[in-house]
Amino acid sequence: MYKDLPPSTAYRLLESGPILLVSTGNDEQHNVMTLGFHMMLQHEPPLVACVIGPWDHSFETLQETGECVLAVPTVDLAEVVTKIGNCSGVDVDKFAGFGLTAQRARTVAAPLIRECLANLECRVADASMVDRYSMFILEVTRIRIDDTRAERRLIHHAGDGRFIVDGDTVDMGRHMTRWRYLMDK
Amino acid sequence: MYKDLPPSTAYRLLESGPILLVSTGNDEQHNVMTLGFHMMLQHEPPLVACVIGPWDHSFETLQETGECVLAVPTVDLAEVVTKIGNCSGVDVDKFAGFGLTAQRARTVAAPLIRECLANLECRVADASMVDRYSMFILEVTRIRIDDTRAERRLIHHAGDGRFIVDGDTVDMGRHMTRWRYLMDK
Numbered sequence: 001m002y003k004d005l006p007p008s009t010a011y012r013l014l015e016s017g018p019i020l021l022v023s024t025g026n027d028e029q030h031n032v033m034t035l036g037f038h039m040m041l042q043h044e045p046p047l048v049a050c051v052i053g054p055w056d057h058s059f060e061t062l063q064e065t066g067e068c069v070l071a072v073p074t075v076d077l078a079e080v081v082t083k084i085g086n087c088s089g090v091d092v093d094k095f096a097g098f099g100l101t102a103q104r105a106r107t108v109a110a111p112l113i114r115e116c117l118a119n120l121e122c123r124v125a126d127a128s129m130v131d132r133y134s135m136f137i138l139e140v141t142r143i144r145i146d147d148t149r150a151e152r153r154l155i156h157h158a159g160d161g162r163f164i165v166d167g168d169t170v171d172m173g174r175h176m177t178r179w180r181y182l183m184d185k
Numbered sequence: 186m187y188k189d190l191p192p193s194t195a196y197r198l199l200e201s202g203p204i205l206l207v208s209t210g211n212d213e214q215h216n217v218m219t220l221g222f223h224m225m226l227q228h229e230p231p232l233v234a235c236v237i238g239p240w241d242h243s244f245e246t247l248q249e250t251g252e253c254v255l256a257v258p259t260v261d262l263a264e265v266v267t268k269i270g271n272c273s274g275v276d277v278d279k280f281a282g283f284g285l286t287a288q289r290a291r292t293v294a295a296p297l298i299r300e301c302l303a304n305l306e307c308r309v310a311d312a313s314m315v316d317r318y319s320m321f322i323l324e325v326t327r328i329r330i331d332d333t334r335a336e337r338r339l340i341h342h343a344g345d346g347r348f349i350v351d352g353d354t355v356d357m358g359r360h361m362t363r364w365r366y367l368m369d370k
Binding site: 009011012013015016017018036037038039040041042047049050051075078079081082083085086087129133135137153154155156157158159160161162163164165166167168169170171172173174175176177178179182183 | 194196197198200201202203221222223224225226227232234235236260263264266267268270271272314318320322338339340341342343344345346347348349350351352353354355356357358359360361362363364367368
């Protein structure tokens with residue numbers, strides 16, 4: 001079952017540093033790329049910084065449309081994620097080629113990726129660091145999560161195609177005295 | 186045994202999004218904070234972007250000295266990492282209070298943290314985004330890793346004091362055709 005989460009809870013998905021897919025485009029024409037260089041920048045409004053450069057086919061579309069979707073894949077997609085990061089949308093329709101399903105988003109034209117655990121709809125909030133660092137600042141406008149999905153383990157790129165899979169969880173919430181206000185969201 | 190790694194391999198430690206400790210200061214006076222908002226920005230020279238703001242006691246020292254150490258803790262330090270992130274260096278000597286050992290770095294005055302798996306010595310390469318986003322761009326100048334340490338599992342902050350511990354590794358290196366040049370470092 002799909003469920004909406006408040007955009008302000010983006011940090012629960014992104015701060016942990018999972019490898020991501022990025023979709024750009026619209027219903028008719030879309031592309032997808034793999035993204036490992038990203039971070040939470042601010043809690044509220046929720047801003048995410050990421051590196052997408054002229055070497056990425058998605059770069060031009062992102063600049064033109066100012067919109068994208070950050071999709072959060074799980075471990076069963078590790079091979080697809082790697083292959084997507086090693087070919088170009090110039091040569092391949094990556095949605096079709098890798099069996100991904102484009103679904104309509106609500107706040108942006110770029111499609112959600114149905115096979116992913118979560119999809120974060122984003123608009124470019126600041127492109128002033130693009131020339132210097134290929135860095136886009138995105139604002140998360142909607143989060144859609146697949147709440148009943150069995151496989152929920154994210155993967156973290158340790159470089160060179162090696163992924164670390166989510167293992168145990170350690171809960172230190174009782175020590176979060178300073179950041180308690182975030183937890184009631 | 187401690188070993189040096191090329192600074193250009195920083196992405197193998199940082200791209201996976203581990204929670205970090207940041208040390209600032211010098212031999213006599215130093216502070217440590219917890220950092221979850223960071224990303225690899227560029228492979229070569231290795232640049233890291235991170236969010237350290239006026240609400241952090243380390244902010245002022247980082248601005249003044251232009252140097253810090255990003256230390257990579259493992260799961261045995263989860264409680265310490267959380268507590269460090271929930272108190273201020275204004276009130277507490279956090280190295281002493283949390284049993285951390287400051288060791289001399291080589292390229293910066295800020296100390297390494299002996300209890301961590303790896304330490305990345307960094308200097309501020311660009312502070313132009315500090316006013317707007319509290320974002321520092323750091324260049325990694327040296328990496329020191331504890332190569333014989335038994336516990337090597339990093340922790341990834343999923344928000345609110347919940348940490349995901351490194352689990353299995355999945356190796357997709359055979360599909361890394363486009364990024365092969367990075368793997369020979």
